[in-house]
Amino acid sequence: MERHQEHSITNLLNETRAAEYLGLSVRTLQAWRVRGGGPVFVKLGRAVRYRPDDLNAWINERMAASTSALEVRT
Structure with missing residues (x-):
């Protein structure tokens, strides 16, 4: 296993975290x-x-300057 893959696996968060x-x-x-x-x-x-x-990345996709600039998300 690559070192990068090992590193990312150890950083996985459970749903509580x-x-x-x-x-x-x-x-x-x-x-x-x-x-x-x-x-x-x-x-x-x-x-x-x-x-x-x-x-x-998910947080960054939701950045907005105003509520009128937000898309309706389901």
Whole structure:
């Protein structure tokens, strides 16, 4: 396994830590996984994990200067 891959695997966040990082509830992340619209995630068997870079990218995609500039997201 490459060193970069090993490093990224050790940095994966479980859904509790990802929710804390985003300031959201675990239930919100769970709902988004079913409906879509949330950050991308990694499924490892039964475990769900999030990469910090993906969470940051998801946050950056939602940057806006005003509410009128926001797209309606489902």
